[in-house]
Amino acid sequence: MIELKRLVGGYSPEKPIINGVDLAIKRGDFFALLGPNGSGKTTLFKLVTGQLPLLEGELLLSGKPLSSFTKLEKAKKIAVLTQELQVSFDYTVEEIISLGRYPHQKGLLKSLSKKDKEIMQQVMDVTGVTIHKNKQFRKLSGGEKQRVLLAKSLAQEPAILLLDEPTNHLDIKHTFHMLDLIKEWQHTKGLTVFAILHDLNVASLYADRLALLHNGRFLEVGDADTLRKEEQLEKVYDVLIKAGSHPVVPKPQLLMTPKLEDKKEIYSFDDNFKFDMDDKCIHVQSFKPLRSISNGVIGEGIQWHRHFCNFHVEKNYNCDNPVKDIEEWLYQKKIPTEQSVGMMTAVELSDVVIYKKEIKGIAFMAVITAGVGNAVDITNIELCQSPVTIGTINIMLFIDAHLTDGGLVNGMMSATEAKVKALHDLEVQDPISGTIATGTSTDAMVLAFTQQGEKTPYAGSGTLIGKGIGHLVYEGVTKAIQKYRKRIGQHAW
Incomplete structure (x- = not known):
């Protein structure tokens, strides 16, 4: 025209x-x-x-x-x-x-x-x-x-x-x-x-x-x-x-x-976090915003966050509107929703595993709760007919490193692989199929990075960051499941 x-x-x-x-x-x-x-x-x-x-x-x-x-x-x-x-x-x-x-x-x-x-x-x-x-x-x-x-x-x-x-x-x-x-x-x-x-x-x-x-x-x-x-x-x-x-x-x-001069303050990884916990909530606060990837109830996707919360709910919790519930709980605690990742679990929060480690100059911290009452083998196509119960393996992982968005996805894959390996070695079974479970029906995870240091798009199994993620997740999930089993008195799974 x-x-x-x-x-x-x-x-x-x-x-x-x-x-x-x-x-x-x-x-x-x-x-x-x-x-x-x-x-x-x-x-x-x-x-x-x-x-x-x-x-x-x-x-x-x-x-x-x-x-x-x-x-x-x-x-x-x-x-x-x-x-x-x-x-x-x-x-x-x-x-x-x-x-x-x-x-x-x-x-x-x-x-x-x-x-x-x-x-x-x-x-x-x-x-x-x-x-x-x-x-x-x-x-x-x-x-x-x-x-x-x-x-x-x-x-x-x-x-x-x-x-x-x-x-x-x-x-x-x-x-x-x-x-x-x-x-x-x-x-x-x-x-x-x-x-x-x-x-x-x-x-x-x-x-x-x-x-x-x-x-x-x-x-x-x-x-x-x-x-x-x-x-x-x-x-x-x-x-x-x-x-x-x-x-x-x-x-x-x-x-x-903006093309700002590179005067970013390098801050201490250990001093950046404040940890609060009671029987209702684990709250990890970062004083600096962290680049995060998550499938939490709120704060999902790739965003910047400063507050990371794992809320305890009863096993018979009504799942009609978990987003609204977590927003209300955050409001009661005066934690800003828009800066938060929120997840929930029926696991007793006192069984939390906090695992810190420095690997070749890179600091890692994992905060994990885990239970396997609703363990699932994702390769089994049969669905559980009973109501879905609240989850069980919730992983918060904090890392002093700088990743691209693709690197964050890499890191999520590495963490998932390590979680599956822990379930395999502990012989956690899907009660429907009787096969080894790959997770639970309601797992949640967040990986949060300081974005300090040299930027990298890689966090897979062939990298130091990926290996560190795998190590902390494997050790943390293993210890958390062992604490869960000890509490409920199970000896065969």
Whole structure:
């Protein structure tokens, strides 16, 4: 629908800002133009909108040169929403929006028809500006003005919507409301969108395709996964960038890291922890945030945490809402939920095993409770028909090392292997199959790292960190199960 062929342009023929860009935007696409200040985004936008003349190349609309369209023809096809919020005359909101219907009005008087008014009301309703329709435009806030101008653009019923950083004056709520609305019109009306967006994460969520502009040229044109190329983004924006995945939408999201001087305080591993325990909770507090990987009831996934809690519950505990229960228990203890990993067990907390060791300069600490009343062989496809009981092998492992996210996953695998080895050597059986158990039905684990020292992506069985994890987990789980067995007086399993 829109084609840019070897486009060259700018404010001076001697020094063009845009230097030979090629681009094709299909009908119904949402296309985002990205780049830092000075990259040429606004210049390219003005070339596309016709505010600047082309020095070289072609700009085609539906296969025809844009210059061949009359102003009225262009107005019927293209609506433009810029950052400029000033209006020369003292119009009301309704009068501003009525200007969007001008290209469709017929006759000399250009009066509003019934259809015009219906469309105006529709766009005022969907943009949430109906309440302001009789107000003077100049008296509105920046965000309200932007929504009025969007309504005016939509009132044109354009085939193409050109947006120049349309959310600059909007808060988070109205930013997403506006872009959700534009996406809906894109899908339901086949609207083609060409937008300059400065927020890379927003662009990732909404754009079907995007282009990265650098020094007047496209470095790359592609889908949102283009934003996973960290080195390229760092080159363009001169900022340390880490690309990750959105937890709900299959799109990348970017984290920017300030270039701070490397003056990180190296702190003592032993002095970093405070340990509190009663018959209801084991609480390990870290004074410094730790990078953690966990499958706890709360705090699951890979996050930063400072509080690690293992709560005791009775064997007949109702499992309807464990997340809510742990949040309430944390609140009672004045422990911030958002900084916590929380797990639960029916094992007596007095049977906890705390195991510390330094292996070739790396400090480790394990805090483990274990019972095997609901032991399971995961390879056995038969499920236990009785109600699930509360678990049993809960592992907290703290390590003075620096791992990547991939290294954290490596570490979790190493810890799991060591746990399975302990169950094997202790001959813990699945009561359903009679085979050696691999765990229990409700195991929980957290590995937490100080992120001090040299970063490594490896924590498997061939590494010192992996071996250390394996050793502490094996020894800790073994001792915890032995304490559990001694308490309940079992001698055959």
